[in-house]
Amino acid sequence: MKYAISLIALLAAGALPAAADEIWVTNEKDDTISVIDIDTLEVTRTIETGERPRGIIFAHDYSVLYVCASDSDAVQVIDPETGEILHDLPSGEDPEQFVLHPDNRHLYIANEDDAITTVVDTETRRNVAQINVGIEPEGMAVSPDGKIAITTSETTNMAHWIDTETHELFANTLVDSRPRHAEFVKDGTELWVSSEIGGTISIFDVETQAPKGKIEFEISNIHPDRIQPVGFEFTNGDTHAFVALGPSNHVAVVNAETYEVEDYLLVGRRVWHMAFNADRSLLFTTNGVSGDVTVIDVAKRKPIKTIKVGRFPWGAAFRPTN
């Protein structure tokens, strides 16, 4: 009898589908998050958020989700299991993008309307610092060792280098017009900054803050004005970058060693941000105007499916469930 029960339990466990990993997408105009099941590539849940959700990050242990609810002037903390909003963090006004420090405790938030970067302690739920930066701060990055934070300001056209211990700016570097996104790569030795209007990505040597290279884009039959790099992510080993090119409706594949563009992939309309799955074999891009997410097979460099989500999807984040 005991064996029979064990057998039934075993069969039942086997019959239950293991929960698949997920991609969470903020829908700017629906005030929701669409949750995409990575196995079925379908939206399985829609979660209500505050007004105009944009930046989205999971805690490093995936215990909570942080969302910039820009028009609610708050960063919301959400339980990923239930989708329930646990509490708000004092983010300052109009938070758009943010980044979580490697200590898994401090959020660095760009306050677009106030020209400041706010540092929030997620445990005490208090502002730790407010740092004056350029006008319309947007892109945020923090180095892997946690010593440097970057804010890019869209109108000042600069990357501001912040010492995370003193919360002081220690360098400002000019980039092309309207910088939107920044990332540290290659163990924090390089900083990449995308410029939406300039149509370029500027690369800096982190130690000297000196420019190291610049990537330009060109797609046949598409006017250069429409080629607007925004979000980008790196493949395993930081060998290649996938760059969202906004209203050109393409994602560029850039060789991160030579800085050459190797490919352009057609996705939905006005692509801005993206997220990889666990092994970085699939990339999910948020296409704002067409209201969908395109899934790219990274190895084949081929879009394989486009999934309808809410209105104006903005940011994307990966969540493992096993």
Add this chain to the structure above:
Amino acid sequence: MSPYLTSLIAIVKREALRFVHQRERFIAALVRPLVWLLVFAAGFRAALGLSIIPPYQTYITYETYIVPGLCGMILLFNGMQSSLSLVYDREMGSMRLLLTSPLPRWWLLLCRLIGATVISVLQVYAFLLIAYLFGIDLPPMGYVAVLPALIICGVMLGALGLALSSIIKQLENFAGVMNFVIFPMFFLSSALYPLWKMAESSPLLHDICAVNPFTHGVELIRFALYLDLNLPALGWTVLAAVGFLMLAMWGYDPARGLIRRKG
């Protein structure tokens, strides 16, 4: 060997020989869709925003969209070309020779149809190969899965050609076929634009396109290329093929057919 098989081989061989000897015809048959693909589609690439419709899973370029339509175009032109050569055969007298064979007339016509379809399908594959070299990316198994769809669509259009050849009196009338059959069939179909796009401009245009058998042939090819079966398209294409074939048989029947009236 059965006389049926002998006649099939002989007729298919004759079609193949005629085709091999007319290299210009082969090149012309390839150049036509390639011009559409590389010139027409390239110009529309940025202008036409296509929404995602089955069988596509994601956004595609316009070049990719029109490939099945251009496969259909090859089959359509070849189907009509074979009707042209039938008229030629009739004028030259070789048709009389063929039709005096003791074998049933429907069999002879069917052999003729099979011969024309084989040539058409080979041309489509040559086109798909060139399209691939120009970067049109299709699922690898799609090239295999499309074969039955090409045969069915080729038979349907070949049968239409046969039916038409029974009513065309002279070679010169072929221009009429161009104007009143090929162009309307091609342009009033989903070959160049998806049906929802047609509906945007005119519901009537959409309805005409939706009943055009060529639309269903193209959709059958489109779905097969993406390893999918469009059952309604299959049904309509087969129905049209049977209808055109019966019309051709009737047209070539000396007792009742259209051919008798022309002497």
